[in-house]
Amino acid sequence: MMPKKIQLFITCLIDTLRPETGEAVVNVLRRAGVSITFPQGQTCCGQPAFNAGMRAEAREMARHTIATFETDPAPVVVPSGSCTAMLRHGYPELFANDPQWLPRAQALAARTFEFTEFLVDELGIVDVGAYFPHKITYHASCHLLRGLGVDRQPRALLAQVCGAKLVELPAVEECCGFGGVFSVEHPEISAEMLKRKIKNIESTEALTIVVCDTGCLLHINGGLHRSGLPQRVVHIAEVLSSVES
Amino acid sequence: MKNTPFHAHIKQALANPVLQTALDANAERRVQARKTAFASLEEPLGVLRQRAQRVRAETIAHLDRYLEQFITNAQTNGIIVHRAANAEEAVQVVLDIAQKLSPKEKKCVQPCSSTDSILIAKSKTMVSEEIELNAALEAAGIPAVETDLGEYIVQLRGEKPSHIITPAVHLRRDEIGETFHEKLGIPLTTDIPTLTNAARATLRQTFLDADIGLSGVNFGVAESGALCIVTNEGNGRMVTTLPPVHIALMGMERLVPTFDNLALMLSLLPRSATGQKISVYTQIIHAPRGANESDGPAERHLILLDNGRASLRGTPLNDALLCIRCGACLNACPIFREIGGHAYVGVNSEHTPYPGPIGSVISPGLFGVANFGHLAQASTLCGACQEACPVNIDLPGMLLKVRSGDGEQGAVKTSGVGLPWSVRLGLKVFAWAAVSPGRFGLAQKLAAIIGGILSPRAEQMRLPTFTGWGYSKDMARPARMPFRKRFDSTSQRTSETASQRVNKAVIPSVANSLMSRSVDPLSQQFERELTALSGNFIPCTADTLAEAILILLHDRGIDEIMAWEAQHLPEGLLDSLRGAGICIGQADQPHIQAGLSGALGAAANTGTLALASGPGRPQGVSLLPQIHIAILQTSTIKKNLQELLRLPEIRKATSTALISGPSRTADIEMTLTIGVHGPGELHVLAIQ
Numbered sequence: 001m002m003p004k005k006i007q008l009f010i011t012c013l014i015d016t017l018r019p020e021t022g023e024a025v026v027n028v029l030r031r032a033g034v035s036i037t038f039p040q041g042q043t044c045c046g047q048p049a050f051n052a053g054m055r056a057e058a059r060e061m062a063r064h065t066i067a068t069f070e071t072d073p074a075p076v077v078v079p080s081g082s083c084t085a086m087l088r089h090g091y092p093e094l095f096a097n098d099p100q101w102l103p104r105a106q107a108l109a110a111r112t113f114e115f116t117e118f119l120v121d122e123l124g125i126v127d128v129g130a131y132f133p134h135k136i137t138y139h140a141s142c143h144l145l146r147g148l149g150v151d152r153q154p155r156a157l158l159a160q161v162c163g164a165k166l167v168e169l170p171a172v173e174e175c176c177g178f179g180g181v182f183s184v185e186h187p188e189i190s191a192e193m194l195k196r197k198i199k200n201i202e203s204t205e206a207l208t209i210v211v212c213d214t215g216c217l218l219h220i221n222g223g224l225h226r227s228g229l230p231q232r233v234v235h236i237a238e239v240l241s242s243v244e245s
Numbered sequence: 246m247k248n249t250p251f252h253a254h255i256k257q258a259l260a261n262p263v264l265q266t267a268l269d270a271n272a273e274r275r276v277q278a279r280k281t282a283f284a285s286l287e288e289p290l291g292v293l294r295q296r297a298q299r300v301r302a303e304t305i306a307h308l309d310r311y312l313e314q315f316i317t318n319a320q321t322n323g324i325i326v327h328r329a330a331n332a333e334e335a336v337q338v339v340l341d342i343a344q345k346l347s348p349k350e351k352k353c354v355q356p357c358s359s360t361d362s363i364l365i366a367k368s369k370t371m372v373s374e375e376i377e378l379n380a381a382l383e384a385a386g387i388p389a390v391e392t393d394l395g396e397y398i399v400q401l402r403g404e405k406p407s408h409i410i411t412p413a414v415h416l417r418r419d420e421i422g423e424t425f426h427e428k429l430g431i432p433l434t435t436d437i438p439t440l441t442n443a444a445r446a447t448l449r450q451t452f453l454d455a456d457i458g459l460s461g462v463n464f465g466v467a468e469s470g471a472l473c474i475v476t477n478e479g480n481g482r483m484v485t486t487l488p489p490v491h492i493a494l495m496g497m498e499r500l501v502p503t504f505d506n507l508a509l510m511l512s513l514l515p516r517s518a519t520g521q522k523i524s525v526y527t528q529i530i531h532a533p534r535g536a537n538e539s540d541g542p543a544e545r546h547l548i549l550l551d552n553g554r555a556s557l558r559g560t561p562l563n564d565a566l567l568c569i570r571c572g573a574c575l576n577a578c579p580i581f582r583e584i585g586g587h588a589y590v591g592v593n594s595e596h597t598p599y600p601g602p603i604g605s606v607i608s609p610g611l612f613g614v615a616n617f618g619h620l621a622q623a624s625t626l627c628g629a630c631q632e633a634c635p636v637n638i639d640l641p642g643m644l645l646k647v648r649s650g651d652g653e654q655g656a657v658k659t660s661g662v663g664l665p666w667s668v669r670l671g672l673k674v675f676a677w678a679a680v681s682p683g684r685f686g687l688a689q690k691l692a693a694i695i696g697g698i699l700s701p702r703a704e705q706m707r708l709p710t711f712t713g714w715g716y717s718k719d720m721a722r723p724a725r726m727p728f729r730k731r732f733d734s735t736s737q738r739t740s741e742t743a744s745q746r747v748n749k750a751v752i753p754s755v756a757n758s759l760m761s762r763s764v765d766p767l768s769q770q771f772e773r774e775l776t777a778l779s780g781n782f783i784p785c786t787a788d789t790l791a792e793a794i795l796i797l798l799h800d801r802g803i804d805e806i807m808a809w810e811a812q813h814l815p816e817g818l819l820d821s822l823r824g825a826g827i828c829i830g831q832a833d834q835p836h837i838q839a840g841l842s843g844a845l846g847a848a849a850n851t852g853t854l855a856l857a858s859g860p861g862r863p864q865g866v867s868l869l870p871q872i873h874i875a876i877l878q879t880s881t882i883k884k885n886l887q888e889l890l891r892l893p894e895i896r897k898a899t900s901t902a903l904i905s906g907p908s909r910t911a912d913i914e915m916t917l918t919i920g921v922h923g924p925g926e927l928h929v930l931a932i933q
Contacts, residue, residue, distance in 0.1 A: 053662050
């Protein structure tokens, strides 16, 4: 396979709160022979404002993101299901009545890929040479699963991780209760949903929970930490980046 | 924390352990039942959903045309059609009809308080909740009794339904036992069959005494003017058959163009709602009682309610009108599972009959964004609702539209509907920072400094409770050096080649289980389905028919039955039964325990019988007695509902009952109980 060039949209959450996840993403992509550029103008895709119903603000951020990534024709890889869904479905909706910006939004949407989707569907890779000798469980993030229809890809990647024992999470498709502004506007409901997710996680006896979305990661980890529980949520890139030393 | 009425109701719901147990049970069982029921579809669910979505979207797009066709046909059939622009008008139509009637003589003492007023027996209708009909009838001194078990329970308790399909989903059997003990005077019990029987006994007299039967409508069929009403308990058939006047309440958008479209909807509605392949009773009503018919109401009214529906068409919330009210999105919604239907209230604590994801679109859409728009914020946009929706409504997309102010009628849209000013301001500032990489970088630095102060050592920090986040979880501390600063310094490892393997999706080949090709596969399938619904399939011949019936009756010590007239049954059958000492009584005698009918045909894949009413074929025979015996010629069994509904007799009959097993309910804790208002036993004598 020819070396592939991509632009990395790392997402504001990884950038600000989990830079190590970003490094893991870079490791895995480079190991797969991908050459990465990182447009420094990138900030946030606008999903928080869009989901809150503040479309004027979301449009401003979308325009900024489109302008940042459209000068380079390379595909855009995003290590987050919900941010990918925002670029793919949210942007065209935001500019549905804007003849100038709609084609630009659609062009970007067409070459934007979620991280695992890019590896498996675009590169045809499921084995990235990872070694992670632990019991793991996988949480299917809502926007990844139902928004993008991505589920087979992360599972195929995890199945090839040497030493990892994947235990199925009960009610794997159930939302963890994050929902962006929802978790702030309705913390009581969010807390109950998180409690149920954590109960299901505990039942697997896995200490590592793998996700493909940093929103869910921060949310579940925050709940685990507050409850003093030992389990930790990691981004799939962190598992895939891990090798036998 | 926040102190809106909505938030207060949420807290109350979360603090109610009985409610929490009930909601958990509902979510777990209903979702599983729905998935199991969909496994039995003839075509892939995705294909059927898209077809159903197209049918509904096309109907709504040309609603005026279909309404005109529907109304013209219904009027030609003899139904009196009323259009109501709003709730007040709809209520007034009901009051006008009631006040013109003179009450019939009544036997009941309970629950009807006075014997000299009009009595209304109601089956389930959400439109009645929407127009708050019960309160209006009470104010006018007209007793109205809910007869759906769940609705009856909430009415006795002075509550409102908490779910559009299972009104008493918020209650456990203990509470219902206490209510029945207090209101009906039965001994305290938690036995669900005993509770169901108590309701059956009380409500049977209500059906017989009622002057008006009031029902909802699941679908109107434009091509023939038919009203389709789906129930399990048999109360829907009772209120549309026994009282002299029937009033049907229908949202004006609930139309399908054709019977084929109806068959499609009926393959999705019960599966989505209750996990059944088909509901026990699917009634197709065309007309009031015909000349020479011995039962059925002499007068049928249809009230078509607008109440904001017409003005929703063509707006961003148009697709909410596609809804067929199955309740699947409520059962799938993780938020509904936490807070239940009663928590979805307006800014002034006002109730909405439509809770859950679809309710958070319909309520602002029909009753105003100002009062109900905030409900749309009660979603994580997880998409479980859309996944469950049989007509594939983009519910997360619609909730986003409500949030963005798209549901508002005026030119000026609010943005961030339902959010407090502080959150909106925060998002505005964030957006202002995010459109400039320089400002964004500064914001990251600031966040890192604050994080360092809040949590100098640990990687997780505790935020104050007022932030919402701090209520139940900690937050990752912002990194001192964000990724953007690290990218260049990340080691340039590119030499490792990952082993590659093209990933092929393995589609498991489903082995077709070979059906045994013995005599009559349709008959066999019908038998399997009927038996699964607790019906009894008895194969026989023309010669052994009478004997088979006699065995059934003798086993149960029955010597008097009601029956269709002789010309609609196999020749000589009634004479043979009389000769064996069976008395054939009148169809309107409620003490008779068994009813004998023929059948127009059947649908094999759902175990459904079709009984068309007409002179000499009273509907009470298959409805009033505890035991229903139906004679079916196996040659009339069709493959499915679609073929069955194409029978021309169904379009000519004043009323057709599609019967799938004995009557049943699961209104108390979703526990299946056989035998409610309709027969508790169904025996099909299949003549080969």
